[in-house]
Amino acid sequence: MFPDLSKVKDKEAIRRSLERHLLQSTGMEPEAAQAQHWLGATIGLARELVSERWAEARRKKERQGAKEACYFSMEFLVGRLLTDTLRNLGAYDVCAEMLTRVGYNIEDIAELEVDPGLGNGGLGRLAACLLDSTAAIGIPAYGYGLRYEFGMFAQRIKEGWQSEEPEQWLRFGGRWEFARSDLTYPVRYHGRLAESGRDGATAPGQWIECATVLATAFDIPAAGYSSDTVNTLRLWSARATHELDLERFNAGDHLGAVLDKAQWESLTRVLYPHDGTAAGRELRFKQQYFLVSASLQDIIARLKRQGCSLDMLPSRIAVQINDTHPAMAVAELMRLLVDENGLTWDHAWDITRRVISYTNHTLMPEALERWPLRFFEIILPRHLQIIYRINDSFLKEVAARYPGDIDLLRRVSFIDEDGERHVRMANLAFVGSHRINGVSKIHTELMKRTVFADLDRLLPGRIINITNGVASRRWLAGANPDLRNLISSKIGNGWMRDLSELKQLLPFVEDAAFRADFRSAKAANKQRLANHIEAETGLSVSVTSIFDAQIKRIHEYKRQLLKLLHAVALYNRIRNNPGGDHTARTVIFAGKAAPGYAMAKLIIKLINDVARVVNHDPLIGDRLKILFLPNYSVSLAERIVPAVDLSEQISTAGTEASGTGNMKMAMNGALTVGTLDGANIEIRDAVGAENFFAFGLTTDEVAYLEKGHYDALSYLRRDNDLQQALEMIGNGFFSPSNRDLFQPIVQSLTRGGDRFFVLADFTYYVGIQAEIEACYADQEEWTRRAIINTANMGMFSSDRAVVDYAREIWQTRPLAD
Numbered sequence: 042m043f044p045d046l047s048k049v050k051d052k053e054a055i056r057r058s059l060e061r062h063l064l065q066s067t068g069m070e071p072e073a074a075q076a077q078h079w080l081g082a083t084i085g086l087a088r089e090l091v092s093e094r095w096a097e098a099r100r101k102k103e104r105q106g107a108k109e110a111c112y113f114s115m116e117f118l119v120g121r122l123l124t125d126t127l128r129n130l131g132a133y134d135v136c137a138e139m140l141t142r143v144g145y146n147i148e149d150i151a152e153l154e155v156d157p158g159l160g161n162g163g164l165g166r167l168a169a170c171l172l173d174s175t176a177a178i179g180i181p182a183y184g185y186g187l188r189y190e191f192g193m194f195a196q197r198i199k200e201g202w203q204s205e206e207p208e209q210w211l212r213f214g215g216r217w218e219f220a221r222s223d224l225t226y227p228v229r230y231h232g233r234l235a236e237s238g239r240d241g242a243t244a245p246g247q248w249i250e251c252a253t254v255l256a257t258a259f260d261i262p263a264a265g266y267s268s269d270t271v272n273t274l275r276l277w278s279a280r281a282t283h284e285l286d287l288e289r290f291n292a293g294d295h296l297g298a299v300l301d302k303a304q305w306e307s308l309t310r311v312l313y314p315h316d317g318t319a320a321g322r323e324l325r326f327k328q329q330y331f332l333v334s335a336s337l338q339d340i341i342a343r344l345k346r347q348g349c350s351l352d353m354l355p356s357r358i359a360v361q362i363n364d365t366h367p368a369m370a371v372a373e374l375m376r377l378l379v380d381e382n383g384l385t386w387d388h389a390w391d392i393t394r395r396v397i398s399y400t401n402h403t404l405m406p407e408a409l410e411r412w413p414l415r416f417f418e419i420i421l422p423r424h425l426q427i428i429y430r431i432n433d434s435f436l437k438e439v440a441a442r443y444p445g446d447i448d449l450l451r452r453v454s455f456i457d458e459d460g461e462r463h464v465r466m467a468n469l470a471f472v473g474s475h476r477i478n479g480v481s482k483i484h485t486e487l488m489k490r491t492v493f494a495d496l497d498r499l500l501p502g503r504i505i506n507i508t509n510g511v512a513s514r515r516w517l518a519g520a521n522p523d524l525r526n527l528i529s530s531k532i533g534n535g536w537m538r539d540l541s542e543l544k545q546l547l548p549f550v551e552d553a554a555f556r557a558d559f560r561s562a563k564a565a566n567k568q569r570l571a572n573h574i575e576a577e578t579g580l581s582v583s584v585t586s587i588f589d590a591q592i593k594r595i596h597e598y599k600r601q602l603l604k605l606l607h608a609v610a611l612y613n614r615i616r617n618n619p620g621g622d623h624t625a626r627t628v629i630f631a632g633k634a635a636p637g638y639a640m641a642k643l644i645i646k647l648i649n650d651v652a653r654v655v656n657h658d659p660l661i662g663d664r665l666k667i668l669f670l671p672n673y674s675v676s677l678a679e680r681i682v683p684a685v686d687l688s689e690q691i692s693t694a695g696t697e698a699s700g701t702g703n704m705k706m707a708m709n710g711a712l713t714v715g716t717l718d719g720a721n722i723e724i725r726d727a728v729g730a731e732n733f734f735a736f737g738l739t740t741d742e743v744a745y746l747e748k749g750h751y752d753a754l755s756y757l758r759r760d761n762d763l764q765q766a767l768e769m770i771g772n773g774f775f776s777p778s779n780r781d782l783f784q785p786i787v788q789s790l791t792r793g794g795d796r797f798f799v800l801a802d803f804t805y806y807v808g809i810q811a812e813i814e815a816c817y818a819d820q821e822e823w824t825r826r827a828i829i830n831t832a833n834m835g836m837f838s839s840d841r842a843v844v845d846y847a848r849e850i851w852q853t854r855p856l857a858d
């Protein structure tokens with residue numbers, strides 16, 4: 042199933058190597074070593090093994106002059122690395138055996154690894170899945186990101202409220218990192234344009250008197266599954282150009298002398314914990330430029346080292362920008378080519394556009410990045426000049442084709458002149474890219490119809506779709522060993538390379554013994570999660586209940602409130618008829634709220650307050666439990682996903698670009714209850730409508746209601762369960778010590794206009810949940826549908842997504858042997 046290193050390497054040598062790493066990296070001898078030390082030793086061994094391949098892959102790539110994909114992303118949510126890396130190297134079993142000999146279980150050791158939370162959610166996780174897949178397929182690639190000292194905050198729940206604590210993932214040192222001080226580049230800010238550079242912006246600019254900070258690379262290897270390719274996650278860390286200001290120090294200003302250094306180095310101190318809303322702060326602006334400038338300098342330096350001219354950039358490098366966060370790459374590449382390498386403007390523009398492409402992740406207005414013009418004026422004056430120049434010639438072309446259409450010019454301009462002037466990063470990214478992709482079919486359609494309608498008309502054919510995917514080795518094979526073994530026992534291991542082979546499971550749908558095995562794998566996963574829940578919260582949950590999970594960032598558009606209102610309705614139903622026949626359910630929530638998003642934080646509080654009342658109501662017993670599992674992260678997701686029966690994907694149609702949590706759970710044999718939104722639609726097409734619980738308004742219906750046709754209260758009047766649930770929330774039933782606490786939630790759903798149509802979808806949602814319960818009562822039927830789901834999820838592998846990117850955008854090929 043996984044390759045096995047011990048077939049090619051002497052076991053004793055591996056053992057000696059492990060002990061050597063123990064001594065070298067922890068100073069311990071085997072007798073005295075504890076679990077943490079063995080973790081250090083095992084990572085040390087993995088590093089050694091991976092570096093050999095890494096070097097070989099690098100040589101091979103250079104020999105072949107292969108084109109590289111460079112994925113620019115402000116976030117890489119990689120999760121723990123030990124298990125995947127050992128497996129990909131074929132060293133997992135032999136390490137497990139060695140650790141057993143010294144009295145440790147490799148799974149327990151792997152659990153001790155910190156999960157570096159260098160991302161917020163789906164966007165960062167996508168970056169990690171794509172990098173994993175490039176290595177598995179053998180496509181040379183770099184992930185370029187930032188080495189935040191503090192990643193995503195750790196979430197604790199205190200009296201029902203989210204509290205945020207800093208998470209220093211480097212507290213034991215970056216065990217996977219290779220510090221590359223040889224790869225250090227100056228990144229400049231502020232300063233001014235010399236007079237001579239001010240006129241014809243096409244001449245090389247003279248950007249002078251800048252403040253300079255250094256970017257140093259830290260590399261993390263990304264080993265591919267049963268592949269010789271090892272790709273690189275290259276993260277930039279900020280360092281001041283001088284350690285301290287000696288003049289100030291000598292003058293007695295000891296603190297002042299290091300202040301500047303501290304300020305510049307804070308550039309990569311912390312990840313912005315915002316998901317789907319533009320953060321709008323100067324430090325974030327500087328971070329984005331830091332990523333873009335260091336990465337592009339690195340690419341150009343590498344090319345030159347290999348003796349290539351810059352003309353060869355488009356044939357050697359593809360830059361993919363993950364959302365608009367790295368969109369400054371368009372202006373920065375122009376600056377590097379024109380100002381620092383002497384290319385003509387037109388030549389540089391041709392290269393830039395052929396190198397860069399852009400993935401859009403959201404259409405929601407509040408998430409479309411716009412930076413105040415004054416940030417550019419003060420911090421990146423040369424880039425503003427370049428942006429103006431690109432904009433001018435673009436608008437001239439538009440004006441020539443549509444004479445007199447001033448309104449069109451206003452809409453497509455890079456500069457938003459409404460109120461304070463801003464730069465629209467999406468317009469810059471669009472015009473500066475040869476391909477722009479959406480991340481699900483419907484999302485791509487909506488891009489063409491809404492936000493990018495004008496640009497699509499002006500530059501037709503640039504927008505394409507590449508539906509997201511997930512790394513099946515992590516999310517299915519790694520997270521769900523019972524199911525992995527069952528699958529392989531029937532269809533072999535080919536599905537680990539080519540997930541579409543899961544289709545071969547279809548004949549087993551009608552095999553009762555297989556169904557029983559499939560069910561017991563799920564039951565074992567549920568039991569494991571139940572044990573974890575009991576250990577963490579003291580609550581015991583029934584493993585025969587439906588494990589009903591909504592795990593994702595807390596956001597109004599994702600509609601945790603819809604799930605919660607349903608849970609309150611179920612609660613009332615049991616209370617009104619305690620002797621009735623009720624399907625038992627365990628409702629599992631997990632997710633973080635952005636620290637400044639008050640409504641999302643209040644939703645977390647409400648979930649916890651409802652949970653407290655329901656879980657301690659003796660009338661309810663096992664029939665309904667509501668859980669909020671704190672600190673959602675890749676590691677926690679790996680625990681929950683295999684245990685889920687029912688996957689909740691209930692965003693308002695038109696708001697979730699794709700979703701990837703939906704894919705992880707369906708792959709693991711969960712049935713989905715979902716709106717016709719994002720990749721849900723394609724999942725439903727793949728697994729068959731009869732094996733998917735679809736409900737709710739369509740995007741067209743939502744669009745209609747949004748044109749002033751929505752009256753939330755009319756839905757409220759028609760549904761007694763809904764009225765009762767909202768009344769209880771609003772009148773303090775769940776918050777007796779502060780009866781008005783949840784009024785803001787009730788108000789937003791009623792008089793506030795219910796922006797995400799929770800009330801409109803409620804009745805339909807409750808209805809389909811009743812169908813779900815009926816289906817669950819027939820376990821054979823449920824299992825049939827679950828198997829059909831798993832069997833048809835092949836196209837949602839990130840391997841497939843990477844193949845699409847490589848063919849449709851990057852024009853890259855796997856390395857030859």
Ligand SMILES: *Cc1c(COP(=O)(O)O)cnc(C)c1O
Binds near residue numbers: 163701
């Ligand atoms: C998969 C994943 C996400 C994305 O979930 P969605 O349901 O698609 O929003 C977010 N966070 C983590 C930790 C994940 O693993």
